[in-house]
Amino acid sequence: MDFFKVANGSLLFVLVAAGIAYVMVQCVLFLRMALKRGRELGIDKKVISDTIKSSAVFTIAPSIAVALGLAAMAPSLGIPWPWFRLSVIGSVSYELMAANMASSALGFAKLGDAAAAGAEPLGAIMFAMTGGLAGAIILDIVFIKKVDSLAVKLKAKAGDFGTVAIGVLFFAVLAVFVVPFFGQGLVAVATFCTSIALTLILAVVAKKYRQAWLGNFILAFSLILSMCSAVLWTQLVK
Amino acid sequence: MENREQYFNRINRFGRISFAIFFVLIFAIPTIVCAVYDIFPSLATVLKATMGLFLILTPIAISEIVSFVPLLGSGASYLTFETGNVSNIKLPCAMNALKLAGVQPASEEGEVLSTISVAVSSIVTTAVILITALLLAPLAPVFANPSVRIATANVLPALFGALMVSFMTSGDAGAVVVKGQWKAIVLPMLVVALVHYLIFPIKGWEGVTILVLLPITILGARFLYKKGQIRVVPKEPKA
Numbered sequence: 001m002d003f004f005k006v007a008n009g010s011l012l013f014v015l016v017a018a019g020i021a022y023v024m025v026q027c028v029l030f031l032r033m034a035l036k037r038g039r040e041l042g043i044d045k046k047v048i049s050d051t052i053k054s055s056a057v058f059t060i061a062p063s064i065a066v067a068l069g070l071a072a073m074a075p076s077l078g079i080p081w082p083w084f085r086l087s088v089i090g091s092v093s094y095e096l097m098a099a100n101m102a103s104s105a106l107g108f109a110k111l112g113d114a115a116a117a118g119a120e121p122l123g124a125i126m127f128a129m130t131g132g133l134a135g136a137i138i139l140d141i142v143f144i145k146k147v148d149s150l151a152v153k154l155k156a157k158a159g160d161f162g163t164v165a166i167g168v169l170f171f172a173v174l175a176v177f178v179v180p181f182f183g184q185g186l187v188a189v190a191t192f193c194t195s196i197a198l199t200l201i202l203a204v205v206a207k208k209y210r211q212a213w214l215g216n217f218i219l220a221f222s223l224i225l226s227m228c229s230a231v232l233w234t235q236l237v238k
Numbered sequence: 239m240e241n242r243e244q245y246f247n248r249i250n251r252f253g254r255i256s257f258a259i260f261f262v263l264i265f266a267i268p269t270i271v272c273a274v275y276d277i278f279p280s281l282a283t284v285l286k287a288t289m290g291l292f293l294i295l296t297p298i299a300i301s302e303i304v305s306f307v308p309l310l311g312s313g314a315s316y317l318t319f320e321t322g323n324v325s326n327i328k329l330p331c332a333m334n335a336l337k338l339a340g341v342q343p344a345s346e347e348g349e350v351l352s353t354i355s356v357a358v359s360s361i362v363t364t365a366v367i368l369i370t371a372l373l374l375a376p377l378a379p380v381f382a383n384p385s386v387r388i389a390t391a392n393v394l395p396a397l398f399g400a401l402m403v404s405f406m407t408s409g410d411a412g413a414v415v416v417k418g419q420w421k422a423i424v425l426p427m428l429v430v431a432l433v434h435y436l437i438f439p440i441k442g443w444e445g446v447t448i449l450v451l452l453p454i455t456i457l458g459a460r461f462l463y464k465k466g467q468i469r470v471v472p473k474e475p476k477a
Contacts, residue, residue: 006275015267022263023320024364026256027357030313033249034353040239041346048354051335055355058334059362062327062397065390066363067370071381074374083371087364089264090322098291105287124279124287126268131284132291136299137261140319143303144312145250148344151308155344160470161463163414166344168422168459169309170333172451173325174402175426176444180434181395191392195399203407219334222400223393230392231385 003115006122007078016084023088054216061224066092073099076111081126089133102128190233195226242346246312249353253316260320301445305452309333311349314356321360325444326394330401331359337404418468425458426451 006012038048069092073082077099085095096111102125103114114121155162181188199222206214214221240248272278279287302324307315310332318328333343335355341347370377380386406420429451434440440447462468 001275001277006271006277009275011274012267012271015270019263019267020364020368022260024361026260026320027317027360029252029256030249030317030353031357033252034313034350034357037240037245038347038350038354041350043347043350047339047351051339051351051354052358054338055331055335055358056362058331059327059359060366062323062330062393063363063366065326065393066323067366068381068386068390070367070370071374071378079371079374083367084267086322087367088260088321089319092323092326094295098295101290101294102287105290106283119275119277120279123268123272123275123277124283126271127279127284128287128291130264130268131288132295133264133299134261135292135296136319137257137264139296139299139303140316141254141257141261144253144307144315144319145246147303147307148250148312148315149246151344160414161460163342163470164416164419164422164459164463164468165456166308166342167416167419168455169305169343169452170405171423172426172448172455173305173329174398174405175423175430175451175455176440176447177325177394177398178402179427179430180440181398182431183435183439184395187388188392188395192395192399195396196403199400199403203403216338219330219400219404223396226396226399227389227392230396231388234388 001119003117003119003122004078006119007081007115012078012080016080019084020087050216054220057217057220058223061220061227068092069095072096076115077122077125081122085129089137090129095129098129098132099125102132186237187230187233190237191226191230194229194233195222198222198225245346246349249313249349253312257316257320298445301449305445305448309343310352310356311343313349313353317353317356317360321356321363323363326397327363328356328359330397332356333401334404414470415473416468416470418462421462421467422455422459426455429454 035048066086070079070082070086073086073096082095086092090098100111103111103121105128106114106121106124108114108117108121114125151166155166158165178192181192199218202214202218202221205211206218299319302319306318306324306329310318310329314328314332318324318332321328332352332355335351336343336348339347339351341351343352406423430440430447433447459468
């Protein structure tokens with residue numbers, strides 16, 4: 001049977017759509033629970049509405065990069081399976097690697113070669129990409145509650161330093177992602193510096209001209225504009 | 239009104255049950271497809287293809303749970319790990335939301351706002367990918383455009399530049415402000431620079447590196463706190 005008859009078949013489309021719909025319902029239910037809890041805690045409506053708006057706007061630009069991942073995977077794996085993996089559970093940085101590793105373990109030099117061998121490799125690739133995450137999902141189910149509970153207790157126990165410790169945790173993430181940019185060439189460094197400069201400029205503009213709304217979108221605007229600046233830096237570096 | 243523990247237990251119960259159903263669901267998709275088209279691979283083939291990925295992704299999951307759950311809280315964590323794109327979309331999105339609201343992670347308000355932020359973000363990402371899936375053919379020239387490729391290839395430097403500024407310039411933590419907090423990033427950056435440029439490149443090892451870096455970052459911050467370089471002071475009322 002032809003690989004793409006299955007990979008782009010209506011059955012897989014229906015199953016994937018059902019899977020994504022399930023996760024979307026979950027998102028809506030979590031959202032409802034959090035909104036209700038927010039009202040109970042007396043969180044200002046404006047804070048909630050700003051959180052929703054800034055999160056929605058912020059997400060658009062990096063989602064386009066994920067969509068590009070879909071465009072990159074579709075010629076090798078069809079549309080529905082990459083659509084599912086990139087919408088739920090997967091990450092644009094790991095999915096292509098995962099698909100390539102699975103096809104390589106099956107003896108294919110390239111992911112694209114698997115398609116030439118009929119539909120059988122597709123089943124193995126889908127199972128492998130799913131099974132590779134099985135350990136992660138089980139760990140999530142077992143340990144999220146325990147780790148969160150421990151963090152809250154440790155923060156309370158440490159008093160003022162607990163506030164400092166929680167505040168600096170994200171610095172470890174920043175350090176791991178930021179430092180390697182300096183070895184990735186001038187365009188990456190220039191884009192990074194542009195993003196810093198734009199964020200500072202927009203923050204000053206929002207404060208000086210009392211544009212409170214702008215404060216909620218600084219990250220989103222800096223992100224989009226500095227991504228665009230990468231095109232300019234690439235032209236200049238040539 | 240529920241107390242904190244009741245809400246915490248309820249959101250975790252819901253998260254665990256819905257995540258367990260999701261676990262079954264993601265295996266059901268390849269199982270149904272293989273059964274209908276009669277293309278079941280042998281168990282040996284599946285194990286061979288799965289093992290490498292399992293060994294890479296499981297340690298990453300451990301590091302993400304230890305590093306990100308204290309920042310996101312339970313509700314947002316279930317959604318984040320279930321919807322993926324953790325470090326490039328969900329975590330920055332939630333952290334930005336907390337920063338804008340002047341709320342700390344591991345607080346009741348933080349838990350609520352990060353859940354809202356990640357839920358909204360997941361819905362938006364899914365919508366963008368859905369539109370792309372539906373319009374893949376007409377959008378092909380746009381995705382093939384070199385400028386679009388360059389811009390999207392540089393999403394991480396663009397994202398983390400902006401995030402770095404917002405986290406280093408503000409120590410807003412609810413009722414208090416952490417002064418001098420930015421100093422705590424110097425040590426982890428030096429450690430990463432040393433390891434990445436002089437010992438071995440950390441690409442592909444980001445999860446493990448974050449895991450190792452967490453205690454180093456906290457100990458460094460503790461030292462600065464003890465020396466009075468980082469201080470926690472009550473927030474001044476706005477004029």
